[in-house]
Amino acid sequence: MTAGPASADPVGTALWPKDNEKFDLSREAGDLLVLTHIYTATLVLGVGALFGLLQGFSRASWITMPAWFDYYRMLTAHGVLMALVFTTFFITGLLTYATYRSIPRVRSVRLNWIGWSVMSIGTVVTALTILSGNATVLYTFYAPLKASPTFYLGATLLVAGTWFVAYDLIENVVWFKRRNPGTLIPLPAFVSVCTMIMWVIATLGVTAEMLILIPWSLGWTPGVDVSLTRMLFWYFGHPLVYFWIMGAYVIWYLVVPTAFGGTVFSDALTRLAFVSLLLLSTPVGLHHEYLDPGISPGWKFLHTVLTFGVVIPSFMTAFAIFATFEIAARKAGVTGFFNIVRWLPWKDPAFAGPGFGMILFIFGGFGGIVNASYSMDVLVHNTMWIVGHFHITVGGPVALTFVGAAYRLVPSLARRRLFAPKLALASIYLWFVGMVIMSFSMHWAGLLGVPRRTSDVSYAGAVGAAAWHTPMVGAAVGGTLVALGVLFFVIVATGTYTTNRRDEDNPDLAFAPLDAEAANTPPVLDKLGRWAALAIVLAILAYAGPLTQQLSAHAYLAPGMRTW
């Protein structure tokens, strides 16, 4: 991307062909690549939000989905598109941007394009399989529900594509380290590659699961060990959540301060937070299986303790972000809690998105601790509480942060001014208010006992279900506001490219400088390879016990079924 002053630097991509003529040497090439990732995420978000809106209406009994496009098919599409596709494309784009910008060099972007292409092909194949009704298995695809093979193959391609991106980013850091021994990896590249390494370790679980499910869906094997596939899924399923959060943290630490002239509070603590997330995101998946048979209470408790451990980097992040606010405010002569809150640029959509996201994340954290609390999970497991929880985390803090960042990133990459800035700001406020209403309604419903993953909660007029309708209406009202927010975002994002003329003076999405008073970083924090190895060891230690237990119980194999 940025050729920089040292344009004589050797072209560095160890893996890829050396015909320099075909390398994309300009900044534009990298910009187009990242912009394509971001726009793919935008398109998917729009489609996913429409399905979400219709689900809200169904559950409030305002509409009934027709048999040719039933509720569960739509729910599968919503879950896969939002949880697995939208977030992944945005994060791969964001991390590519952060790595490329902080390591100026002449580079090939071809490997990353291949990654995007493989991800896109996988997404299209999976989405078509779901929409045609051949994979109504929800985004968790619990066996022995058996989807068409193209569902599993497409999802595997989506994951495989991200590995190309991971390789590309890691190669850039290795290239930097070779030429600058003794120098710290630039912070944006460090946090990006740290996130990608965590992701690669996590996706090994779902890849192993796919290696079981693909031959089975093709009819080559007669049955599957259901609990084994569940454990492999959740080995991946929880770090997936932390992949989203780390993506949002990249923006909170490095981009948000630029909205008010702030600085990065501490280089060392930023690295420490990301290294902690790399280590602790994976060995916690059993907290999704507290109510599963076949796993002894001791292993579940081990994962409870580890899950609480992964809260610590979030405490560190909260401190660093508030310190950043306060330091910048004091420099501007503003003191006092309420004055500082008022002083922050809430009318800048690029700040308001992450800013409101942070407020939501406080509640997301509270709920998360309840869910992780071992025996307490019995009260909320598979209720609407859980749905409320993951909407006030991924649908609030994460998605609002991404949308806010996109309001800087898209103009920066497209070299165009932001289209309709007031609409952009409105999208954030609508989304925030809507998410508060929707998520609180869902939490409330969950405490009343309303189950998740159900098209209709009336239970044939059962007495206990009478009180369940009201919070579902609340969720539908809140969901409508969120969907409007998403619509506004899609309009602004596409309008920026299609209606506004090129404007070369439009500033880049920049990364905040380090605070002048920040202390030095111990070199050990920069050793990503060692931390990655330790992360793998921790994952093995946390799973060796429960996995051995399940395998040694000689679980029977279950034949596949299509019950939709």
Added chain:
Amino acid sequence: MHIHRLEKIWLAFGMGILAVFVAVLAVAAIGEGFVPPSNIQTIDPTKVAETPPFDHPGLRKVGDHAYEAYYVAHIFSFDPATITVPRGSRVTFYVTSSDVEHGFSIPATGVNTMVTPGWVSTVSHTFSDAGTFILMCNEFCGIAHQTMAAKVVVQ
């Protein structure tokens, strides 16, 4: 590595709270038996109908105010569809699936467990209040999942 004094206090406070939470959960688990349902017992999911005791699902009285209830979960119903117990009964539920993954939940009680084909799940509850409780599947199991429910009548 230098860590700001206020941050040390903040992190100590946070970790302290987490330690208290873990301690509470541990005491509740060891002292009061508050442990999530974790039965380890396998069964061939294709032969549930001929495997005792699931070949005759239903309620068995095992003592004074003590019952065992054997359930087969299958798309899209539970067998038995209704059980009736006197108020104050302690019921231990044994559930298995003859097809896909199901849930087994009675809202407003602590009864909630996954039902995984190949395994037998257990969960116990004392029904102190009279009433008709909904026993529902709370994991997606197919196109008519929302109709998969049974009744527990407490008299």
